[in-house]
Amino acid sequence: MIRVTNLVKAFDGKEILKNINVTFPQGSTTVIVGPSGSGKTTLLRCLNLLETPTSGSIAFDDTIYTFTPNEPLSTAQVLNLRRKSGMVFQSFNLFPHKTVEQNIIEGPIIVKKQSKASALVQAHALLEKVGLSDRAQHYPHQLSGGQKQRVAIARALAMEPEVILFDEPTSALDPELEQEVLKVIQSLASEHSTMIIVTHNLEFARNIADFVIFIEAGHIVETGNVAQVFEQPQHKRTQEFLNLFGRTTY
Ligand SMILES: Nc1ncnc2c1ncn2[C@@H]1O[C@H](COP(=O)(O)OP(=O)(O)O)[C@@H](O)[C@H]1O
Ligand SMILES: [Mg+2]
Known part of the structure:
Protein backbone atom coordinates (compact mmCIF):
# COMPACT_ATOMS: atom_id res chain seq x y z
CA MET A 1 0.00 0.00 0.00
CA SER A 85 7.75 2.61 -8.95
CA GLY A 86 8.00 2.38 -12.72
CA MET A 87 6.89 5.27 -14.92
CA VAL A 88 5.26 5.04 -18.34
CA PHE A 89 5.29 8.42 -20.07
CA GLN A 90 2.96 9.95 -22.64
CA SER A 91 5.89 10.29 -25.05
CA PHE A 92 7.31 6.76 -24.43
CA ASN A 93 10.87 7.99 -23.61
CA LEU A 94 12.63 4.93 -25.03
CA PHE A 95 16.38 5.15 -25.62
CA PRO A 96 16.43 5.82 -29.39
CA HIS A 97 19.88 4.33 -30.04
CA LYS A 98 19.11 1.05 -28.26
CA THR A 99 17.11 -1.91 -29.55
CA VAL A 100 13.87 -2.94 -27.91
CA GLU A 101 15.69 -5.70 -26.05
CA GLN A 102 18.47 -3.36 -24.89
CA ASN A 103 15.88 -0.83 -23.70
CA ILE A 104 14.33 -3.48 -21.48
CA ILE A 105 17.46 -5.09 -20.02
CA GLU A 106 19.35 -1.88 -19.23
CA GLY A 107 17.60 -1.17 -15.89
CA PRO A 108 17.68 -4.75 -14.59
CA ILE A 109 21.41 -5.07 -15.40
CA ILE A 110 22.57 -1.66 -14.19
CA VAL A 111 20.21 -0.94 -11.33
CA LYS A 112 19.23 -4.42 -10.14
CA LYS A 113 22.62 -6.01 -10.97
CA GLN A 114 20.84 -8.84 -12.76
CA SER A 115 22.98 -11.00 -15.09
CA LYS A 116 22.59 -10.25 -18.78
CA ALA A 117 21.40 -13.81 -19.43
CA SER A 118 18.62 -13.64 -16.88
CA ALA A 119 17.66 -10.09 -17.93
CA LEU A 120 17.30 -11.34 -21.51
CA VAL A 121 15.12 -14.26 -20.49
CA GLN A 122 12.91 -11.88 -18.54
CA ALA A 123 12.84 -9.33 -21.42
CA HIS A 124 11.66 -11.95 -23.88
CA ALA A 125 8.93 -13.12 -21.52
CA LEU A 126 7.77 -9.52 -21.11
CA LEU A 127 7.83 -8.92 -24.86
CA GLU A 128 5.61 -11.93 -25.29
CA LYS A 129 3.27 -10.56 -22.65
CA VAL A 130 2.89 -7.25 -24.51
CA GLY A 131 2.61 -9.02 -27.88
CA LEU A 132 5.97 -7.96 -29.32
CA SER A 133 8.07 -11.13 -29.35
CA ASP A 134 9.08 -10.47 -32.94
CA ARG A 135 10.38 -6.95 -32.30
CA ALA A 136 13.27 -7.58 -29.86
CA GLN A 137 15.97 -6.49 -32.31
CA HIS A 138 14.12 -3.46 -33.69
CA TYR A 139 14.97 0.14 -32.85
CA PRO A 140 12.28 2.49 -31.53
CA HIS A 141 12.08 4.41 -34.83
CA GLN A 142 11.07 1.16 -36.55
CA LEU A 143 8.00 0.81 -34.32
CA SER A 144 4.53 2.34 -34.29
CA GLY A 145 3.55 4.53 -31.35
CA GLY A 146 1.44 1.74 -29.88
CA GLN A 147 4.36 -0.68 -30.14
CA LYS A 148 6.73 1.86 -28.55
CA GLN A 149 4.38 2.30 -25.64
CA ARG A 150 4.09 -1.46 -25.17
CA VAL A 151 7.90 -1.66 -25.07
CA ALA A 152 7.90 1.13 -22.48
CA ILE A 153 5.45 -0.87 -20.39
CA ALA A 154 7.65 -3.98 -20.68
CA ARG A 155 10.64 -1.88 -19.66
CA ALA A 156 8.82 -0.60 -16.56
CA LEU A 157 7.70 -4.15 -15.65
CA ALA A 158 11.26 -5.47 -15.98
CA MET A 159 12.20 -3.53 -12.86
CA GLU A 160 9.47 -5.37 -10.94
CA VAL A 226 -15.85 4.22 -9.91
CA ALA A 227 -19.56 4.13 -9.16
CA GLN A 228 -19.26 6.81 -6.48
CA VAL A 229 -17.23 9.28 -8.49
CA PHE A 230 -18.68 8.67 -11.95
CA GLU A 231 -22.33 8.00 -11.09
CA GLN A 232 -22.82 10.07 -7.97
CA PRO A 233 -20.17 12.74 -7.79
CA GLN A 234 -20.63 14.76 -4.63
CA HIS A 235 -18.87 17.92 -5.70
CA LYS A 236 -20.08 20.41 -8.24
CA ARG A 237 -16.64 20.69 -9.84
CA THR A 238 -16.48 16.92 -10.38
CA GLN A 239 -19.93 16.97 -11.95
CA GLU A 240 -18.95 19.80 -14.26
CA PHE A 241 -15.74 18.08 -15.27
CA LEU A 242 -17.49 14.79 -16.00
CA ASN A 243 -20.21 16.54 -17.99
CA LEU A 244 -17.58 18.32 -20.03
CA PHE A 245 -15.95 14.99 -20.85
CA GLY A 246 -19.20 13.40 -21.97
CA ARG A 247 -20.50 11.58 -18.93
CA THR A 248 -23.88 11.58 -20.69
CA THR A 249 -22.54 9.05 -23.21
CA TYR A 250 -22.25 6.34 -20.54
N1 LIG B 1 9.14 22.10 -13.40
C1 LIG B 1 8.17 23.01 -13.25
N2 LIG B 1 8.45 24.29 -12.94
C2 LIG B 1 7.46 25.20 -12.74
N3 LIG B 1 6.15 24.91 -12.84
C3 LIG B 1 5.80 23.66 -13.16
C4 LIG B 1 6.78 22.63 -13.38
N4 LIG B 1 6.14 21.47 -13.66
C5 LIG B 1 4.82 21.77 -13.65
N5 LIG B 1 4.62 23.06 -13.35
C6 LIG B 1 3.31 23.73 -13.22
O1 LIG B 1 2.51 22.97 -12.37
C7 LIG B 1 1.16 22.99 -12.78
C8 LIG B 1 0.65 21.58 -12.88
O2 LIG B 1 1.31 20.93 -13.94
P1 LIG B 1 1.10 19.40 -14.27
O3 LIG B 1 1.39 18.60 -13.06
O4 LIG B 1 1.92 19.11 -15.48
O5 LIG B 1 -0.44 19.36 -14.60
P2 LIG B 1 -1.32 18.27 -15.35
O6 LIG B 1 -0.48 17.03 -15.56
O7 LIG B 1 -2.50 18.04 -14.48
O8 LIG B 1 -1.74 18.88 -16.66
C9 LIG B 1 1.11 23.77 -14.08
O9 LIG B 1 0.70 25.07 -13.79
C10 LIG B 1 2.55 23.74 -14.54
O10 LIG B 1 2.84 24.86 -15.30
MG1 LIG C 1 0.10 16.05 -17.26
Missing part, protein backbone atom coordinates in the same frame (compact mmCIF):
# COMPACT_ATOMS: atom_id res chain seq x y z
CA ILE A 2 1.16 3.50 -0.77
CA ARG A 3 0.12 6.29 1.54
CA VAL A 4 0.69 9.94 0.64
CA THR A 5 0.37 12.32 3.57
CA ASN A 6 0.25 16.13 3.52
CA LEU A 7 2.22 16.20 0.29
CA VAL A 8 3.10 19.66 -0.98
CA LYS A 9 5.06 20.52 -4.12
CA ALA A 10 5.98 24.11 -4.85
CA PHE A 11 7.86 25.48 -7.85
CA ASP A 12 9.54 28.81 -7.18
CA GLY A 13 7.46 29.28 -4.05
CA LYS A 14 4.18 28.57 -5.83
CA GLU A 15 2.29 25.56 -4.49
CA ILE A 16 1.27 23.29 -7.33
CA LEU A 17 0.25 20.39 -5.09
CA LYS A 18 -1.46 21.54 -1.91
CA ASN A 19 -1.62 19.11 0.95
CA ILE A 20 -2.38 15.90 -0.91
CA ASN A 21 -3.62 12.99 1.22
CA VAL A 22 -4.38 9.76 -0.54
CA THR A 23 -3.90 6.00 -0.24
CA PHE A 24 -3.32 3.60 -3.10
CA PRO A 25 -4.18 0.04 -1.99
CA GLN A 26 -2.02 -2.90 -3.05
CA GLY A 27 -3.25 -4.70 -6.16
CA SER A 28 -5.67 -1.95 -7.16
CA THR A 29 -5.89 0.42 -10.10
CA THR A 30 -6.44 4.09 -9.33
CA VAL A 31 -7.26 6.52 -12.11
CA ILE A 32 -6.49 10.21 -11.69
CA VAL A 33 -8.59 12.62 -13.70
CA GLY A 34 -8.71 16.39 -13.75
CA PRO A 35 -8.29 19.44 -15.93
CA SER A 36 -5.03 20.26 -17.65
CA GLY A 37 -2.58 21.98 -15.31
CA SER A 38 -4.21 20.60 -12.16
CA GLY A 39 -1.06 18.80 -10.98
CA LYS A 40 -1.64 15.21 -12.16
CA THR A 41 1.78 14.80 -13.76
CA THR A 42 3.47 16.53 -10.84
CA LEU A 43 1.86 14.09 -8.42
CA LEU A 44 3.09 11.08 -10.41
CA ARG A 45 6.55 12.63 -10.72
CA CYS A 46 6.67 13.20 -6.95
CA LEU A 47 5.80 9.54 -6.38
CA ASN A 48 8.97 8.40 -8.08
CA LEU A 49 11.08 11.43 -7.24
CA LEU A 50 11.41 12.84 -10.73
CA GLU A 51 10.35 15.84 -8.64
CA THR A 52 11.28 16.14 -4.99
CA PRO A 53 8.24 16.94 -2.85
CA THR A 54 8.58 20.17 -0.87
CA SER A 55 7.06 18.63 2.25
CA GLY A 56 4.94 15.74 3.43
CA SER A 57 5.57 12.04 3.27
CA ILE A 58 5.22 9.01 1.05
CA ALA A 59 4.99 5.58 2.66
CA PHE A 60 5.36 2.24 0.93
CA ASP A 61 3.92 -0.22 3.44
CA ASP A 62 5.92 0.44 6.61
CA THR A 63 8.74 2.41 5.00
CA ILE A 64 8.06 6.11 5.35
CA TYR A 65 9.93 8.78 3.41
CA THR A 66 9.49 12.23 4.88
CA PHE A 67 10.30 15.39 2.94
CA THR A 68 11.45 18.53 4.67
CA PRO A 69 12.79 21.61 2.81
CA ASN A 70 16.60 21.72 3.63
CA GLU A 71 16.77 18.08 4.70
CA PRO A 72 17.13 15.93 1.60
CA LEU A 73 16.73 12.17 1.64
CA SER A 74 19.96 10.17 1.57
CA THR A 75 21.08 8.82 -1.80
CA ALA A 76 20.22 5.30 -0.61
CA GLN A 77 16.69 6.41 0.32
CA VAL A 78 16.23 8.10 -3.06
CA LEU A 79 17.36 4.98 -4.94
CA ASN A 80 15.16 2.74 -2.81
CA LEU A 81 12.10 4.89 -3.27
CA ARG A 82 12.67 5.22 -7.02
CA ARG A 83 12.92 1.48 -7.47
CA LYS A 84 9.49 1.00 -5.98
CA PRO A 161 8.20 -2.18 -9.30
CA GLU A 162 5.59 -2.20 -6.56
CA VAL A 163 3.51 0.27 -8.53
CA ILE A 164 3.39 1.34 -12.16
CA LEU A 165 2.64 4.99 -12.88
CA PHE A 166 1.09 5.83 -16.24
CA ASP A 167 0.96 9.46 -17.34
CA GLU A 168 -1.59 9.73 -20.15
CA PRO A 169 -0.17 6.58 -21.74
CA THR A 170 -2.31 6.75 -24.88
CA SER A 171 -2.83 10.43 -25.49
CA ALA A 172 -0.12 10.52 -28.20
CA LEU A 173 -1.70 7.61 -30.07
CA ASP A 174 -4.29 7.25 -32.82
CA PRO A 175 -7.48 5.54 -31.62
CA GLU A 176 -6.66 2.15 -33.18
CA LEU A 177 -3.18 2.11 -31.64
CA GLU A 178 -4.62 3.29 -28.34
CA GLN A 179 -6.64 0.09 -28.06
CA GLU A 180 -3.62 -2.23 -28.21
CA VAL A 181 -1.99 -0.32 -25.35
CA LEU A 182 -5.19 -0.22 -23.29
CA LYS A 183 -5.51 -3.98 -23.72
CA VAL A 184 -2.06 -4.49 -22.19
CA ILE A 185 -2.88 -2.20 -19.27
CA GLN A 186 -6.18 -4.03 -18.82
CA SER A 187 -4.36 -7.37 -18.63
CA LEU A 188 -2.06 -5.96 -15.93
CA ALA A 189 -5.12 -4.85 -13.98
CA SER A 190 -6.61 -8.32 -14.20
CA GLU A 191 -3.38 -9.68 -12.67
CA HIS A 192 -3.85 -7.20 -9.81
CA SER A 193 -0.78 -5.12 -10.49
CA THR A 194 -0.83 -1.92 -8.47
CA MET A 195 -1.28 0.92 -10.94
CA ILE A 196 -1.90 4.65 -10.91
CA ILE A 197 -3.09 5.96 -14.25
CA VAL A 198 -3.60 9.55 -15.37
CA THR A 199 -5.96 9.53 -18.32
CA HIS A 200 -8.55 11.62 -20.13
CA ASN A 201 -10.16 8.47 -21.52
CA LEU A 202 -13.08 8.24 -19.12
CA GLU A 203 -14.55 5.17 -20.78
CA PHE A 204 -11.29 3.33 -20.19
CA ALA A 205 -11.11 4.74 -16.67
CA ARG A 206 -14.56 3.44 -15.96
CA ASN A 207 -13.67 -0.03 -17.20
CA ILE A 208 -10.37 -0.40 -15.45
CA ALA A 209 -10.40 1.65 -12.26
CA ASP A 210 -11.02 0.39 -8.77
CA PHE A 211 -10.70 3.93 -7.46
CA VAL A 212 -10.93 7.37 -9.04
CA ILE A 213 -9.35 10.61 -7.90
CA PHE A 214 -10.53 13.95 -9.24
CA ILE A 215 -7.88 16.60 -8.82
CA GLU A 216 -8.15 20.31 -9.53
CA ALA A 217 -5.77 23.18 -8.91
CA GLY A 218 -3.48 21.00 -6.79
CA HIS A 219 -6.27 19.71 -4.55
CA ILE A 220 -7.96 16.33 -4.43
CA VAL A 221 -11.57 17.38 -4.80
CA GLU A 222 -13.12 13.93 -4.70
CA THR A 223 -12.10 10.28 -4.38
CA GLY A 224 -14.04 7.06 -4.30
CA ASN A 225 -14.75 3.95 -6.28
